[in-house]
């Protein structure tokens with residue numbers, strides 16, 4: 001048993017509490033990790049808000065982490081103690097029908113357990129004050145020690161700074177992959193991105209890398225425009241500054257609509273606007289944002305009949321264990337930005353401040369130091 005500090009979400013909507021948590025040893029095909037850094041993603045705040053249909057409490061949130069393997073269970077061959085690793089909320093078993101298909105990255109091997117907040121044997125490794133705590137997205141990185149399935153973790157080069165590459169555990173990989181893998185943005189194409197948080201900015205980075213000629217950032221927080229331009233937006237607009245729907249504005253200023261649009265907020269009205277801003281005949285809209293419980297998308301079917309395509313992705317469509325080390329390498333070679341996403345460097349004790357900064361639109365990513373290497 002290992003004992004360490006974790007930020008525990010005892011109930012929805014309540015501040016997280018730093019608690020001493022007992023973390024059981026890894027069972028077969030499990031890995032216990034000492035988390036060194038974790039970032040805070042909008043999805044952590046979403047689940048804490050009580051809007052996640054799969055939200056379950058008490059739980060240790062966090063899924064954008066970097067750490068060092070502390071111990072491994074029987075049968076683990078892909079990592080060993082001392083390895084630097086990134087936990088993966090989208091695992092890759094390599095054996096299920098999803099993993100075998102080149103069409104998706106959604107491994108199904110342990111998804112049902114992950115959604116129930118337990119390890120693949122149906123139990124938790126976390127205990128606090130006599131209570132069992134649930135795992136979150138198969139990662140639970142707001143914790144000094146965590147246990148994950150071996151298919152949910154990948155080794156990265158020791159020289160990769162964990163306070164930066166932890167961002168590849170979710171937001172940056174997601175946005176970058178949404179542009180490159182899901183939309184497959186082409187050279188000289190036109191793109192628009194709703195929501196200039198880390199995910200939307202990473203989409204912009206992907207669109208720029210693909211050679212898009214016009215990348216329009218759309219956000220109600222004009223404080224995000226400067227960083228939007230830095231990540232490749234050729235212009236940024238605030239939908240509230242127009243007296244007609246933003247999709248109409250966009251269709252007008254782009255000669256009939258965009259080639260690719262991306263929703264990176266989790267707002268179903270923005271999802272509709274993003275679809276309807278697409279060019280007739282070929283425009284593709286990618287849903288990346290996660291909408292709250294009970295919300296549904298709608299549009300006139302005519303929008304699809306006339307050739308627009310509506311799709312979405314999780315973790316940017318990356319097959320996780322194959323791709324994350326390559327993204328790390330890209331970062332180390334200077335071909336992928338990570339540092340500029342980090343607006344705040346805090347500690348695990350300051351996790352509630354990090355959540356507040358996110359909700360107030362003041363941060364892109366806060367990276368929390370959980371312990372020292």
Ligand SMILES: NC(=O)C1=CN([C@@H]2O[C@H](COP(=O)(O)OP(=O)(O)OC[C@H]3O[C@@H](n4cnc5c(N)ncnc54)[C@H](OP(=O)(O)O)[C@@H]3O)[C@@H](O)[C@H]2O)C=CC1
Pocket residue numbers: 041042043046170171174194195196197198199200218219220221224239264265266267270287288289290291313314315316358359360361362363364
């Ligand atoms: N599909 C997937 O695999 C993944 C999905 N997600 C989801 O992606 C979304 C974005 O995540 P993240 O970048 O971390 O979130 P952030 O909160 O950092 O960014 C969202 C941005 O959208 C802006 N915004 C809010 N409402 C509107 C609106 N009506 N119109 C235009 N802009 C708006 C926010 O403004 P303000 O600054 O005022 O808040 C903020 O700048 C979330 O829904 C998250 O859950 C995240 C990771 C993976």
Ligand SMILES: N[C@@H](CCC(=O)N[C@@H](CSC=O)C(=O)NCC(=O)O)C(=O)O
Pocket residue numbers: 041043044052053054055090106111170290314315
């Ligand atoms: N639990 C929610 C859905 C949440 C969701 O869509 N999560 C994304 C990742 S968001 C990361 O920050 C995801 O990977 N989805 C695919 C999956 O299999 O979960 C709900 O029940 O609506």
Ligand SMILES: [Zn+2]
Pocket residue numbers: 041042043044063064170171
């Ligand atoms: Zn996330």
Ligand SMILES: [Zn+2]
Pocket residue numbers: 091092093094095096097098099106107108109
């Ligand atoms: Zn699989």
